[in-house]
Amino acid sequence: MLVESPEHGAESADPTESAGSTGLLRIATAGSVDDGKSTLIGRLLHDAKAVFEDQLAAVAATSERRGASSTDLSLLTDGLRAEREQGITIDVAYRYFATPARTFIIADTPGHVQYTRNMVTGASTADVAMVLVDARKGLVEQSRRHALLASLLRVPHVVLCVNKMDLVGHSQAAFNEIREDFAEFAGLAGIGSVTAVPMSALHGDNVVEPGTAMPWYGGPPLLRHLETLRVPPPGGPGSAARLPVQYVLRPAGSGHRRYAGSIAAGSLQPGDAVIVLPSGRTGRIAEVHGPDGPVGRARAPFAVAVTLDDQLDVSRGDMICSAAHPPHLGQDIDATVCWMTARHPLRPGATYLLKHTTRTVRARVAEVVHRLDVGTGRPEPDAGELALNEIGRVRLRTSAPLMYDAYRDSRATGSFILIDEATGDTAGAAIIGVDGSVEAGPGESAEDSTREHT
Known part of the structure; x- marks a missing residue:
């Protein structure tokens, strides 16, 4: 589905206000090698006046040393020596900038297949994915x-950035063909909100300012569109309260303990009925403290310390969760896992540390159900194992119960990482579906996924 224009709204940094509007926007780039992701980010930073003079001077000097006819703005994000030498992106480079309307964090992710895990890392917290396509090559x-x-x-949002329009004569027909191809693919893949923008990152057309070479395009330039995108609050609108406890505070002179952490979903206010999991004990919120003292109400994703009306363990x-709508509680977990280590593949029988919100338990791999062909979205049964950068459905058994939601309902409580106990490295990242089953795949309904699970 292609969307003509985004909704408008305003967001406050006050923890008592809604977090789902037009405040901080996290962006991940996506696309193939040499489609211009790093150049686009460099252009955004440069034209938005978010580059220091010494940084620009260093990039200009490097560009001149290489014999480039103009400043290579992609060097603003390709920070590793290997990246600059090869002219490619390897690691995920994060860049921060702000405009009068909004603040942004951009993750410049690699385009190479062998760095799929890096793309997953960058997109895991993103509010919008900018999928770049070379206008000459199409999808x-x-x-x-x-x-x-x-x-x-x-x-939540995808922007189809049809780049290098200057190399196809700024052809509207070429843009329309790519947009239609992507719309067809988006329908099959279950991609919702998509906006297409024709541009030239090299020359700056339709990146920060409108381009004069494409008068047939009536939409906003990329930056203006990003400034007005509405972002759903963590956990989704109207989601139930979730507070993973990170630390227990004992203020001097107070007879009550405070339980500190970042609200993963929903909101908390004095008087709310809550349940503490995994113990199952219930109580009510007595006080909610923010960084500057007591508040009447706090929403995700802000850090708070709460006091309960009873001394619970x-x-x-x-x-600490909504008593009316608690999360799932269980030890048998089905998840979609992206394997991130070359040290060894993920195989049945292997054990790892599983970190979910603030809780860390041991987990044993019970079964590798299938591997996902990320080119087509189709499962490959009888895979047996997952190697580096591969994604698949896995069944796990944990040593202690987890309190979790479906990933589509809450990213924070619907995801976890697997840690190699021997090295302490992150071995895999995973997302959970409803009732512990994996999320429905692209082109597959949740009912189909459940039917396969049963």
């Missing part, structure tokens, strides 16, 4: 791969 396998991963990770790793 290629990696364009579809990254768009599919963005859909799998439930990125609460510790790090527990979760």
Whole structure:
């Protein structure tokens, strides 16, 4: 589905206000190699006046040393020596900038297939994925791969950036063909909100300012569109309260303990009925403290410390939740896992540390159900194992119960990481579906996924 224009709204940094509007926007780039992701980010930073003079001077000097006819703005994000030498992006580079309307964090992710895990890392917290497509080549396998991963990770918005329009004579027909191809793919992949923008990152057309070379395009330039995108609050609108406890505070002179953490979903206010999991004890919120003292109400994702009306046994790793709408509680978890280590594949029988919100438990791999072909979105049964950068459905058994929601309802409580106990490295990242089953795949309904699970 292609959307003509975004909704408008305003967001406050006050923890008592809604977090789902037009405040901080997290962006992940996506697309194939040499589609111009780093150049686009460099152009955004440069034209939005978010580059220091010494940074620009260093990039200009490097560009001149290489014999470039103009400043290579992609060097503003390709920070590793190997990236600059090869002219590619390897690691995820994060850049921060702000305009009078909004603040942004951009994750410049690699386009190479072998760095799929890096793209997953960058997109896992993104509010919008910018999928770049070279206007000369149209959609290629990696364009579809990254768009599919963005859909799998439930990125709320997708912007189709048809780049290098100057190399096809700013052809409206070329743009329309790519837009229609992507719309067809988006329908099959279950991608919702998509906006297409024709542009030239090299020359700046339709990036920050409108381009004069494409008068047939009546939409806003990229930055203006990003400034007005509405972002749903963490956990979704109207979601139930979730507070993973990170630390227990004992203020001097106070007879009550405070339980500190960042609200993962929903909101908390004095008088709310809550349940503490996994113990199942119930109580009510007596006070909610923010950084500057008591508040009447706090929403996700702000950090708070709450006091309960009863002295319950609460510790790090527990979760304070809405009593009316508690999360799932269980030890048998089905999840979609992206494997991130080359040290060894993920195989049945292996054990790892599983970190979910503030809770860390041991987990054993019970079964690798299938591997996902991220080019087509189709499952490959009888995979047996997952190697580096591969994604698949896995069944796990944990040593202690987890308190979780479906990933589509809450990214924070619907995801976890697997840690190699021997090295302490992150071995895999995973998302959970309803009742512990995996999320429905692209082109597959949740009912189909449940039917396959049963």
